[in-house]
Amino acid sequence: MTMAEIEFVNVSKSYGKTVAVKDLSFRIADNEFFCFFGPPSSGKTTILRLILGLETPDQGEIRIGGKEVTLLPPAARNVAMVFQNLALFPHMTARENIRFPLVERKVAPAVAEARLAAVAEKLHIGHILHKLPAHLSGGERQRVAIARALVVEPNAYLMDDPISALDARLREETRVELKRIQAELGRTLVYVTHDQEEAMSVADRMAVLEQGEIRQLGSPRDVYMTPASRYVARLVGSPPINLIPGRMDPAQSLFRADGGDLRVTLANRAQAGNGAVELGVRPEDVRIVSPDRADAAHAEVYELQPLGGFTIVDVNYGGLILRALVQGQTALRLGERIGITLDPARIHLFSGEDGRAFVHGAPTNAAA
Numbered sequence: 001m002t003m004a005e006i007e008f009v010n011v012s013k014s015y016g017k018t019v020a021v022k023d024l025s026f027r028i029a030d031n032e033f034f035c036f037f038g039p040p041s042s043g044k045t046t047i048l049r050l051i052l053g054l055e056t057p058d059q060g061e062i063r064i065g066g067k068e069v070t071l072l073p074p075a076a077r078n079v080a081m082v083f084q085n086l087a088l089f090p091h092m093t094a095r096e097n098i099r100f101p102l103v104e105r106k107v108a109p110a111v112a113e114a115r116l117a118a119v120a121e122k123l124h125i126g127h128i129l130h131k132l133p134a135h136l137s138g139g140e141r142q143r144v145a146i147a148r149a150l151v152v153e154p155n156a157y158l159m160d161d162p163i164s165a166l167d168a169r170l171r172e173e174t175r176v177e178l179k180r181i182q183a184e185l186g187r188t189l190v191y192v193t194h195d196q197e198e199a200m201s202v203a204d205r206m207a208v209l210e211q212g213e214i215r216q217l218g219s220p221r222d223v224y225m226t227p228a229s230r231y232v233a234r235l236v237g238s239p240p241i242n243l244i245p246g247r248m249d250p251a252q253s254l255f256r257a258d259g260g261d262l263r264v265t266l267a268n269r270a271q272a273g274n275g276a277v278e279l280g281v282r283p284e285d286v287r288i289v290s291p292d293r294a295d296a297a298h299a300e301v302y303e304l305q306p307l308g309g310f311t312i313v314d315v316n317y318g319g320l321i322l323r324a325l326v327q328g329q330t331a332l333r334l335g336e337r338i339g340i341t342l343d344p345a346r347i348h349l350f351s352g353e354d355g356r357a358f359v360h361g362a363p364t365n366a367a368a
């Protein structure tokens, strides 16, 4: 079997004056579930099109399986695209859908039949091959769409926001299923999504994009625990991270929030910065305590959203609304005066125009 490492070396692509991909370098490992995640227009689809060979870079080099393919046409690259929303031809049975790319490629019928049988077995869909897409469940349709991509025996397959049109519940089921299929098949999967939760839940590693550049590349855990910048911190995690403007007092390794009595003494004194900064803290790391505690900052309960397993508590801290997550139900009442503390081991400090992170409370290589 061929290795399907995919590598970009300083790749750029513009459309007229729009820079879609800017000096991009990365390496996707063989058998990896790799996600590109970013807001609209951040270059996700362009990256897939460059991998497929539907676009040629203005600069840089693209390698698949160690071989340069920068100028090779799609057919010579052996990567397959699973189309958006897993579109199947509605008038064709599952079998005809899967066979379609082989007919297109004029593969001999006996060979096509053998490949179809092999893929159907791998994906456990032998019993539904006679059905039309309308008579398949969402999960079955997905397996058929993947089968159609796999039947051409690609080294890697690509998916562009494949489940964005499904409703929330089905999306959740589908992504669990996708993760399982990918692990079973052991092929490289490059996956594009604008949904952070989806990227976090399926990816072995993910790249967070902004305007055609990678702002951070790592495991979902790394990206969540040690975001490289304010931009990354805000995109990943739900409810989103709280950002609190304030100042560092380097002599005491102390962060003082603007307009209130919130203070955090840094866990690692050596990291203290200087001047205006923003402190980032995730909702699960904001603790609600008695307002009488000496180390607590004063705040009020502003809004309560009981969600069953946990409650989102919006807290008014000197005019700034912060979010806290509380396990289970809560006896808190609207307007109640409370104290908040932040775990110094779980905070992030961002500074400068670019909002680069210069402190993570948690050590980067915290126990796995």
Ligand SMILES: Nc1ncnc2c1ncn2[C@@H]1O[C@H](COP(=O)(O)OP(=O)(O)OP(=O)(O)O)[C@@H](O)[C@H]1O
Binding pocket: 015, 018, 019, 020, 038, 039, 040, 041, 042, 043, 044, 045, 046, 047, 194
């Ligand atoms: N064929 C094209 N012609 C002109 N501009 C293009 C073309 N394709 C993409 N672009 C521009 O390049 C930038 C990146 O687009 P791309 O589709 O790669 O982003 P994306 O992250 O996939 O966005 P979305 O999440 O909206 O699909 C955008 O500004 C887009 O308008």
